[in-house]
Every structure is written in structure tokens, then in C-alpha cells.
Amino acid sequence: MNKMHKQLDVVSLENWFLKNQRKLPFRNTKNPYAIWISEIMLQQTKMDTVIPYYNQFMKKYPTVFALSKTTQEDLLKTVEGIGYYRRFKLMLEAAQVIVKNYQGIFPSTYKDILNLPGIGKYTAGAIMSIAYNKPYAATDGNVVRVLSRIYNISKDMRIESNKTKIHELNQSLIETANPNIYTESLMELGALICLSNNPLCKTCPINHSCLAFEHHLENKLPIISKLPKKNTYNYICLIIHKDNQIFLRKRTESLLEGMYEYPQILASSFKHAKQQLQIEGIEVNLLSKEKTYKHIFTHQKWLIDVYHVSLISKGKTDWILVDMKDISKYPMAKAHRQIQI
Ligand code: SF4
Known part of the structure; x- marks a missing residue:
């Protein structure tokens, strides 16, 4: 980590989010089931693609009980076209575990959530912070991008140990913040302002606390080495x-x-x-x-x-x-x- 003389201005970030957040179907709820479904769907899939699938899904499977009773084939038909289908197979298994082991009540501890099929550190952190307002960091690609820029971290983010460092940084930040607002505001900044290409630094609410902006490095970070040829x-x-x-x-x-x-x-x-x-x-x-x-x-x-x-x-x-x-x-x-x- 280079020149850490700046700190993310969490207050400005959260205030910006409260005024500028998009209206999304899963923003009006703190229901952990709904947050879980949205987070799984958003993995590897763009927001615009996810929204109609999410709405249709919640109509068809409004509760964990409804989801647990469906068949894998019916579930796959419901999400046909979205891609990355393994996540739905695991989602169905997780719903069945929640009904069997938790009487259909979504678990509320990080450990129990992390133990569910198909739920990794990112999703567990997102559910804990957004639904339960607990300080557990959720570090996805957007967050890696934003934090590498703010703190001018020029390490290869394809490497797991470097992503873990960002996750630890994210964890230390969420502990000083309002967990649910913090998680969503960082994600929203990545989606609306701190874009992969040509980030909108001039209008960014936290540009005064960003090292990449100060040193004109916003288009050079994060460093992500190329995948091998397909x-x-x-x-x-x-x-x-x-x-x-x-x-x-x-x-x-x-x-x-x-x-x-x-x-x-x-x-x-x-x-x-x-x-x-x-x-x-x-x-x-x-x-x-x-x-x-x-x-x-x-x-x-x-x-x-x-x-x-x-x-x-x-x-x-x-x-x-x-x-x-x-x-x-x-x-x-x-x-x-x-x-x-
Ligand atoms: S100033 Fe630019 S690079 Fe820094 S966080 Fe904002 S949008 Fe991202």
C-alpha cells in the first residue's frame, strides 16, 4: 500500500449514497432472504439483466419455503438465460438446509450463513451488513476497484492474497461506519461513479480522499493481470x-x-x-x-x-x-x- 496519508471519507460517501442511490427492487427491504437472492443473482451478472429475473423470481418464490419446495428443473427454467447456473443449484440446496435446520428462518450469524451451500465470504458479508446491519465486510470486484484506487494499491488483484488484503481493509472501514449504508454506498459508488473505465472523478463525492485521483492513476488501477486465453x-x-x-x-x-x-x-x-x-x-x-x-x-x-x-x-x-x-x-x-x- 503506497502513501497512506489519506483515508476514505466514510461520512461523505454515506451522505452521497443517501441522496443519490438508485431505486432498486431489493433496496426497500431488509429481508435477508430477498438480499440473499439479489446478491446471488448479481454475481457475474449486470444489474439491468438481474432486475427482471429478480422480480419474476420473488413472485414465484416469495419465501424460503416456496423456494425449498421447487425442483431444480423448475428453478433452472425460471432463471434460463441468466447464465452461471450452478449458483441456483446451490441456492436450492441452501433453501432446503434453512427449512430443515432453521425452520425456514434465515440464519442471523455470519458463521451459520457462511456454512450454507453456495455462500462465500462476500455474500455472507452482504447479508450480515445489509439485512442485519452488522459490521461484516462484503468485498466484490467493485469494492476491490474502489479501494485500490482510493488507497493507491498497485498490486495484482487477480492474486488471492492481494484481494484478502483489500478485504481486511474493507473490514476495518466497516467497523467505523453504519454497516448497511456503508456496504451499499461503496457498491453504489463503484456502479455509478468509480467505473472500470473512465471513472467520473470530478463529480465523485470522495475525490478529496482518493490517492488515485490525486496522482492521476484512476485509469491505471486496479491492476488485474489477464486471464489465460480461452x-x-x-x-x-x-x-x-x-x-x-x-x-x-x-x-x-x-x-x-x-x-x-x-x-x-x-x-x-x-x-x-x-x-x-x-x-x-x-x-x-x-x-x-x-x-x-x-x-x-x-x-x-x-x-x-x-x-x-x-x-x-x-x-x-x-x-x-x-x-x-x-x-x-x-x-x-x-x-x-x-x-x-
Ligand atoms: S476519485 Fe475517481 S478513482 Fe477515486 S474513488 Fe472517486 S471515482 Fe474512484
Whole structure:
């Protein structure tokens, strides 16, 4: 940490927030269940995308009891299109734990919250501070950015130990503040003023306490080293026709687990895919080539070559036959939902 002669002006930050905060559907509540759902949805997902999903979700599952009774498939269908589906599988497990172990009452200690499936330090801190007004820091990417700038911390924030240092700094700050206002105000500053690119320093309510602003470093911080290049995977994807029906497969891989897809094979060509299927006792007959679709995940890229085929022999697959008109009822990630059949 360099030149720590400035301190975040918590009072100015909180006052700015009280006057300038956005109206968000989860701002009018201190219900820990609602705060939890919003925080999980906001992980890796932009606010504008989250809001309609959140509203629909809370209508369908207004309480932890309602959520705990749903099926994974119904839950995935409700959030289809938002991405990062594993968080919802864990969310359902956590709801079931809350009903079983806490009679459906959301736990109120940091330790108990942190023990729930899918809840890490960030989410536990957000729930403790926003819902229960307790001084537990919530340090996400926005907060890392804001605090690295204010304190001119020029360490690589991809490295866990450096993020931990920021978390400790955040913890020491929340202990001197109004926990719920502090947490939300820091997040709001990151979302509205202290933007990743071209932060609005001139209008920033705490620019007088920011080292990056003083030294013109706001566009250089935080330092985050580049991720390794994404691997590209080539899939041969089969639209397997049988009368007016199509075969779907439920994914068991950790990426997109529980989502449905058209059967796809990791292969460089249709011929190569056909050979792999023959080993499994599956015979298909080529009808026509569709086109190639692309989908980019955080760590990998898929190129999906789509072929229409008819089935000669199904082998021992776990594929299910679905009426064409019912395909939209199954949860399917964007990678395959985009395929026009
Ligand atoms: S002055 Fe600029 S860099 Fe510093 S906190 Fe405000 S917006 Fe961020």
C-alpha cells in the first residue's frame, strides 16, 4: 500500500449514497432472504439483466419455503438465460438446509450463513451488513476497484492474497461506519461513479480522499493481470429427428449441469462424430447441415456445428424424445437455445 496519508471519507460517501442511490427492487427491504437472492443473482451478472429475473423470481418464490419446495428443473427454467447456473443449484440446496435446520428462518450469524451451500465470504458479508446491519465486510470486484484506487494499491488483484488484503481493509472501514449504508454506498459508488473505465472523478463525492485521483492513476488501477486465453472446443451438434419429435439430453457435466441440450459430441468433423457414436452403438443418417454457432463462456469458447440427422439406432443413451412444440419448456442455456431448428 503506497502513501497512506489519506483515508476514505466514510461520512461523505454515506451522505452521497443517501441522496443519490438508485431505486432498486431489493433496496426497500431488509429481508435477508430477498438480499440473499439479489446478491446471488448479481454475481457475474449486470444489474439491468438481474432486475427482471429478480422480480419474476420473488413472485414465484416469495419465501424460503416456496423456494425449498421447487425442483431444480423448475428453478433452472425460471432463471434460463441468466447464465452461471450452478449458483441456483446451490441456492436450492441452501433453501432446503434453512427449512430443515432453521425452520425456514434465515440464519442471523455470519458463521451459520457462511456454512450454507453456495455462500462465500462476500455474500455472507452482504447479508450480515445489509439485512442485519452488522459490521461484516462484503468485498466484490467493485469494492476491490474502489479501494485500490482510493488507497493507491498497485498490486495484482487477480492474486488471492492481494484481494484478502483489500478485504481486511474493507473490514476495518466497516467497523467505523453504519454497516448497511456503508456496504451499499461503496457498491453504489463503484456502479455509478468509480467505473472500470473512465471513472467520473470530478463529480465523485470522495475525490478529496482518493490517492488515485490525486496522482492521476484512476485509469491505471486496479491492476488485474489477464486471464489465460480461452480454450476453443469444436462440437458436432445433432438435431435428431423422429417424426415430429427431437432428442434432448440433460447435461451432467459441471458446466451447465441440469440444463438440456441437443446431443453434441466433441469432434472435428461430422465423420469423426459419427465414428464416436458408433462405438456407443448409435447410428445416425445425415439429413442436412445447419450452420455453425458460437458461444463464449468465461473460460472457454464453443464452436457448435449443427447437423440435422435421422436416427437408425439409439444405443444406450439417456436422451429423451420431446415434441418440437415442447422444447421451450425445458431449461436450456443460451449456447443451445440460439440454435434455430
Ligand atoms: S476519485 Fe475517481 S478513482 Fe477515486 S474513488 Fe472517486 S471515482 Fe474512484
